[in-house]
Amino acid sequence: DAKTTQPTSMDCAEGRAANLPCNHSTISGNEYVYWYRQIHSQGPQYIIHGLKNNETNEMASLIITEDRKSSTLILPHATLRDTAVYYCIVRQFLKTDKLIFGTGTRLQVFP
Amino acid sequence: DTAVSQTPKYLVTQMGNDKSIKCEQNLGHDTMYWYKQDSKKFLKIMFSYNNKELIINETVPNRFSPKSPDKAHLNLHINSLELGDSAVYFCASSQGLREIEGAFFGQGTRLTVV
Numbered sequence: 001d002a003k004t005t006q007p008t009s010m011d012c013a014e015g016r017a018a019n020l021p022c023n024h025s026t027i028s029g030n031e032y033v034y035w036y037r038q039i040h041s042q043g044p045q046y047i048i049h050g051l052k053n054n055e056t057n058e059m060a061s062l063i064i065t066e067d068r069k070s071s072t073l074i075l076p077h078a079t080l081r082d083t084a085v086y087y088c089i090v091r092q093f094l095k096t097d098k099l100i101f102g103t104g105t106r107l108q109v110f111p
Numbered sequence: 112d113t114a115v116s117q118t119p120k121y122l123v124t125q126m127g128n129d130k131s132i133k134c135e136q137n138l139g140h141d142t143m144y145w146y147k148q149d150s151k152k153f154l155k156i157m158f159s160y161n162n163k164e165l166i167i168n169e170t171v172p173n174r175f176s177p178k179s180p181d182k183a184h185l186n187l188h189i190n191s192l193e194l195g196d197s198a199v200y201f202c203a204s205s206q207g208l209r210e211i212e213g214a215f216f217g218q219g220t221r222l223t224v225v
Binding site for chain 1: 217
């Protein structure tokens with residue numbers, strides 16, 4: 001499975017957009033990009049996923065570059081409750097399905 | 112209504128004991144998982160079951176034995192507990208073995224072995 005690289009930590013002011021980058025330069029054509037987050041002391045929460053097109057849902061937007069070697073998760077109006085560790089995961093469906101979590105990005109939203 | 116529920120939430124026990132953690136999902140999903148999050152916060156898959164059949168066993172010591180009595184339940188039994196087993200254990204479920212949509216996680220069971 002492809003590895004992902006994320007910054008260790010980021011800060012964002014409340015109400016501003018939080019842009020979380022992820023590099024996955026070894027991603028292959030059949031692998032999806034998934035984002036999860038883990039708020040302190042809770043279980044991971046699914047946010048969004050995509051293959052090659054940009055995606056948007058009620059939580060966030062996912063922008064995937066044309067070469068698919070990197071992506072950005074966008075929280076359009078960050079709130080204090082968005083403070084969490086955000087994991088970017090590349091997931092392949094040809095092999096046995098499992099999520100491989102990296103170290104993630106710790107996002108701190110401040111007032 | 113809790114989608115994936117685990118019990119207990121906290122478990123403190125002595126080395127050498129045997130303990131179980133229960134997990135139930137009310138989402139009608141076919142696939143369930145156990146993940147372990149250690150003190151350094153790394154999340155690693157341990158097992159997955161699809162329709163009560165073991166699919167993934169990630170080189171976990173055989174002291175750990177998952178049991179799936181039905182599709183809605185996946186329990187984790189741990190024999191002869193060791194200090195290194197201290198961690199947070201998360202149960203999760205997803206719709207199918209190759210499900211595109213995300214998995215749902217429980218709130219975790221914090222196991223402390225003393």
